[in-house]
Amino acid sequence: MRILLHGCNGKMGQVLTRIISQMEDIKVVCGVDKNPEKFNNPYPVYDSLEKVKEKVDVLIDFSNHSALDSILKFGLDNKVPLVICTTGFSKEEKDKIKEASKNIPILNSANMSIGINLITKILNQIAPILYEDFDIEIIEKHHNQKLDSPSGTALMLADAINSSLNNKLEYVYGRHSKTDKRKKQELGIHAIRGGAIVGEHSVIFAGYGEVIEINHTALSRDVFAYGAIKGAKFIIGKEAGLYTMNDVI
Numbered sequence: 180m181r182i183l184l185h186g187c188n189g190k191m192g193q194v195l196t197r198i199i200s201q202m203e204d205i206k207v208v209c210g211v212d213k214n215p216e217k218f219n220n221p222y223p224v225y226d227s228l229e230k231v232k233e234k235v236d237v238l239i240d241f242s243n244h245s246a247l248d249s250i251l252k253f254g255l256d257n258k259v260p261l262v263i264c265t266t267g268f269s270k271e272e273k274d275k276i277k278e279a280s281k282n283i284p285i286l287n288s289a290n291m292s293i294g295i296n297l298i299t300k301i302l303n304q305i306a307p308i309l310y311e312d313f314d315i316e317i318i319e320k321h322h323n324q325k326l327d328s329p330s331g332t333a334l335m336l337a338d339a340i341n342s343s344l345n346n347k348l349e350y351v352y353g354r355h356s357k358t359d360k361r362k363k364q365e366l367g368i369h370a371i372r373g374g375a376i377v378g379e380h381s382v383i384f385a386g387y388g389e390v391i392e393i394n395h396t397a398l399s400r401d402v403f404a405y406g407a408i409k410g411a412k413f414i415i416g417k418e419a420g421l422y423t424m425n426d427v428i
């Protein structure tokens with residue numbers, strides 16, 4: 180499997196570079212990054228997808244939402260499947276991904292771990308049962324270099340809950356300066372940023388006699404990298420369409 184690594188000089192790009200260099204059947208054949216000279220990578224790095232000359236089987240992206248147009252153009256022009264792991268996309272950007280997936284296979288997930296994706300399935304089942312008697316809130320914690328908040332994962336978990344409740348919830352981000360009580364249909368989403376926290380998510384169902392909390396902790400970035408590699412193997416050869424990690428696991 181020949182991989183184009185987009186965002187190769189970032190935190191996730193470097194974790195993937197290390198892990199893939201120890202694998203026999205797959206190879207990063209080139210990378211693209213805003214800052215191509217930052218590291219001495221064992222593959223050529225370009226500052227733009229337009230400069231890529233190598234033949235690739237799949238593009239894995241861990242970069243920035245602002246690169247989306249160029250990634251979609253590369254995939255569409257070269258018929259290359261995409262694994263888009265970047266977060267922080269606007270509604271319009273998510274629509275562009277959906278549109279492009281009519282012509283090429285795209286795997287898009289804000290979290291490549293098995294644990295988080297299983298939790299979305301569990302939430303889908305339990306939220307409708309608990310909603311009447313429990314208030315639902317999400318807390319996420321990440322390192323102090325993270326650009327987007329709330330995290331893509333927190334939004335993915337919120338969407339899993341909301342879709343199981345006919346989208347009747349109203350997302351409230353980090354409450355402050357309020358003088359009213361919490362409304363029943365609120366789903367609070369709260370972001371903590373500090374130090375080197377890799378990624379922690381908690382979904383809290385707060386009732387009157389009991390509280391249920393579902394927690395996920397990423398112990399290292401390796402978990403996301405292994406998920407992205409699994410996703411890349413999955414997406415090659417698939418029909419055009421928009422896939423998620425739940426299709427992979």
Ligand SMILES: NC(=O)C1=CN([C@@H]2O[C@H](COP(=O)(O)OP(=O)(O)OC[C@H]3O[C@@H](n4cnc5c(N)ncnc54)[C@H](OP(=O)(O)O)[C@@H]3O)[C@@H](O)[C@H]2O)C=CC1
Pocket residue numbers: 185186187188189190191192211212213214240241242243244245246263264265266267288289290291292327331403
């Ligand atoms: N789906 C998942 O499981 C996971 C998703 N993520 C997401 O992946 C993304 C990257 O995370 P992380 O590696 O921690 O972030 P980093 O900021 O460490 O890495 C991003 C890299 O992409 C580069 N970059 C930024 N804009 C562009 C561009 N337009 N074209 C090419 N390269 C660009 C950055 O350069 P520069 O530093 O110069 O800006 C940097 O080298 C984030 O959106 C994050 O939320 C992260 C972990 C897991």
Ligand SMILES: O=C(O)C1=N[C@H](C(=O)O)C[C@H](O)C1
Pocket residue numbers: 266289290321325326329330331332333377378379
């Ligand atoms: O930026 C990160 O680090 C992470 N981003 C993803 C997100 O926004 O949910 C996934 C993971 O939690 C790490």
